[in-house]
Amino acid sequence: MDGNAVSIPAGGTATVYVAFSADFEPPAELPITFRTSSLQ
Amino acid sequence: MDAAKDASVREAGDGAEPDGNASSVDGAVADAGAEPPAEGAACTTGASFTRPCGYCGTQKAQCVGGVVAAYSVCSGEVTAADRCLPGATRMSACGACGTSNDLCIAGTCRWNVGLCRNELPGGCVPGTKRLARGCANADDIQPQICANTCGFVADGACFSEALDTINVPTDGSTAVGTFRFSAAGVVSRYPDAVDCPVNGLEDATPYHFALLKNTTAAPILVEVYPSTAPGGAVFDTVTSAYVGRKSRPVTDAELTNCSGMTDDGGTQWSALYGPKAIAIPANGTAVVQTSQYQAVTAAGQPFSLNVRTKKTAPNPLPIPATVGATVTFGFLLDQQRAVLQADAVNDLACPAAVDAATLTYGRYITLSNPTNKAARVEIRSTSSWLPTRAASPTIVRPAKRWSAIHAPISTTATPA
Numbered sequence: 001m002d003g004n005a006v007s008i009p010a011g012g013t014a015t016v017y018v019a020f021s022a023d024f025e026p027p028a029e030l031p032i033t034f035r036t037s038s039l040q
Numbered sequence: 041m042d043a044a045k046d047a048s049v050r051e052a053g054d055g056a057e058p059d060g061n062a063s064s065v066d067g068a069v070a071d072a073g074a075e076p077p078a079e080g081a082a083c084t085t086g087a088s089f090t091r092p093c094g095y096c097g098t099q100k101a102q103c104v105g106g107v108v109a110a111y112s113v114c115s116g117e118v119t120a121a122d123r124c125l126p127g128a129t130r131m132s133a134c135g136a137c138g139t140s141n142d143l144c145i146a147g148t149c150r151w152n153v154g155l156c157r158n159e160l161p162g163g164c165v166p167g168t169k170r171l172a173r174g175c176a177n178a179d180d181i182q183p184q185i186c187a188n189t190c191g192f193v194a195d196g197a198c199f200s201e202a203l204d205t206i207n208v209p210t211d212g213s214t215a216v217g218t219f220r221f222s223a224a225g226v227v228s229r230y231p232d233a234v235d236c237p238v239n240g241l242e243d244a245t246p247y248h249f250a251l252l253k254n255t256t257a258a259p260i261l262v263e264v265y266p267s268t269a270p271g272g273a274v275f276d277t278v279t280s281a282y283v284g285r286k287s288r289p290v291t292d293a294e295l296t297n298c299s300g301m302t303d304d305g306g307t308q309w310s311a312l313y314g315p316k317a318i319a320i321p322a323n324g325t326a327v328v329q330t331s332q333y334q335a336v337t338a339a340g341q342p343f344s345l346n347v348r349t350k351k352t353a354p355n356p357l358p359i360p361a362t363v364g365a366t367v368t369f370g371f372l373l374d375q376q377r378a379v380l381q382a383d384a385v386n387d388l389a390c391p392a393a394v395d396a397a398t399l400t401y402g403r404y405i406t407l408s409n410p411t412n413k414a415a416r417v418e419i420r421s422t423s424s425w426l427p428t429r430a431a432s433p434t435i436v437r438p439a440k441r442w443s444a445i446h447a448p449i450s451t452t453a454t455p456a
Contacts, residue, residue, distance in 0.1 A: 005416035008409040013356050015406045016419060018373065032405070033368040033420050036360045039413040 005037050076101070081108045095123045096149040118149040125149065136163030137190040163190035171227045171290040179287040203251040203288060203327065206347045208262050208320065210255065214348040218269045221246035221332060223339035227290045230331040231280050236298035242278075245335040249288040250328045250345055254320040261350035262318050265311030266330045269342035276333040277343075278303045279310040281318045285327040299326065303333065314370050317350040356408040359417050373403045 008014045018032055076091040077083055083103035089111075093099045097117035102109050117123075124130075124144035130151070134140045138159035142151045164186035172182045175198035185195035209215050222228070229241035254260050266277050282289055283299040300318045302310045312318055312328075320326050330345060353369035360367055409415045 005418045006407070008359065008407060008415045008417060010409060010412045010414050013406055013408045014417075015404050017404050018371065018402055018419065030373055031368055031370050033366050034357070034359055034407065035366045035418045035420070036363055036415055037418050038416045039361075039363055039411055040415075 077108045079108050079110055082106060083108050092126075093117075095119075095125060096147065120150065122151060123149045124151055135159045136165055160190045164192055166190060169195060169226045173291060181287070181290055201287060203249050204345075205251040205253060206345065207253045207255050208260060208347055208349055210349065212349065212351070214346050217250065217345045217347075218342055219248050219250065219330075219345060220342050221248055221275075221330075221339050224335050227288075227295070228331065229295060230278050230329060231296060231298045231301045234301050234303060236280075236301050238296050238298060238301070241292065241295055242331075243335070245332040246339040246341075247329060247331045248343070248345075250330070251286065252320065252326045252328055252347055254322065254324050257322050259319060259321050259324075261352070262320055262326070262347060263311070263313035263316075263350050264318070264328050264345065264347045265313055266309050267344045267346055268309075269344045272342040272344075274308060275341070275343060276308060277310045278331045278333055279312050280329040280331070281312055281326050282329070283318055283320060283326040284324065286325050288327055288329070313350070315372055353405070356406040358408050358410045359415055361411050371403050371405060 076089040087103040089101045093114035095117040097114040099111040099114045101111040126146035128144040130142050134156040136159040138156040140154040140156050142153050145152050166188050168186040172184050180198040180200050182198050183196040184192040187193045206215050224244040228244040228247040231238040232240040232242045280298045281300040289295045
């Protein structure tokens with residue numbers, strides 16, 4: 001799974017876009033979990 | 041022979057019904073076509089005759105010696121208390137001091153109640169009960185009953201009603217109270233739409249009202265949802281909230297003036313959460329109504345009511361500073377962007393092509409790395425946060441320069 005992780009530099013930021021599939025139209029709040037997989 | 045019950049003669053029905061219409065009874069027989077002969081009329085010896093009589097009964101006669109013998113006693117009549125003679129009419133009271141013109145139906149000898157007219161504007165139906173306000177203590181409840189004059193009058197003393205109370209947790213935990221549904225009552229209707237305030241109310245069903253208290257000096261967003269109690273059953277529910285109330289709503293005006301309402305749309309628990317979270321002012325209160333969607337389940341059954349403060353993600357959102365640690369927030373995915381062209385089998389490699397013709401809902405989320413090391417962050421979503429919620433996030437890929445994408449939720453990262 002880590003191969004798809006987002007890289008964020010030390011002290012930096014990254015903007016991610018999280019979305020539904022195109023056939024899921026109604027906007028709805030969704031719980032999203034962020035897990036730090038590595039620190040180097 | 042009982043002439044008063046002989047429907048074939050004009051005397052039938054006279055005096056037997058308050059507004060009986062003898063001529064209609066006659067007509068009913070004539071309409072039947074071959075009218076049975078009267079007693080003493082010429083006939084073919086051996087023939088028999090049957091004719092209607094009284095309250096949808098029949099009587100028979102034989103032809104003896106070339107003449108019709110006496111008809112038998114009327115038998116098989118309708119015996120219901122509200123029976124009537126066919127064709128009879130009456131005026132009866134209905135609705136809020138209105139009247140209706142009723143007609144007795146031939147064949148059934150029962151009244152067909154006419155349209156209720158001339159009702160008292162703003163009046164009530166005698167015998168109807170309700171709870172109302174107007175007590176010395178504004179939060180007290182006044183039971184009322186509709187009098188014969190079609191206006192409500194007091195039906196007992198004012199009373200106060202203690203509600204099951206939950207203080208909204210301030211430590212991020214979820215408070216759980218186990219309560220029981222009360223039997224459907226005169227004021228247990230619930231809003232008929234999800235956009236509050238509403239214009240109408242549904243019929244009464246088993247219900248429960250709880251009082252939520254914000255014990256802090258700041259406004260809070262509160263999520264509240266019922267769930268299965270230990271040892272209890274699953275119920276199809278509707279959850280409504282009334283912010284600012286300390287007592288349960290009892291009048292139509294109070295019940296329709298809801299702050300939030302949710303129906304799961306299926307047969308499960310309902311939940312005021314996420315974008316449906318209710319805002320309770322500093323040191324304020326809200327009353328939450330949990331109603332069974334339909335009154336098909338017994339009252340007295342237990343359920344759990346869950347209450348928590350909604351967590352709102354900071355912007356930017358700091359990632360956990362410890363490897364393996366997680367942080368979870370709810371996000372409203374209401375921004376539309378073009379999707380990336382999907383590979384039905386494999387995750388996409390970046391960069392990926394854009395399918396500009398197809399839009400999808402999502403949200404940009406900015407993450408910050410508070411550590412002094414380069415971090416890698418995995419992103420995922422549960423498919424269900426609460427028992428009633430079933431979102432289906434899958435692969436989506438928007439925009440331009442992507443540094444990562446993965447399923448079941450697609451994420452894309454732009455360079456800082």
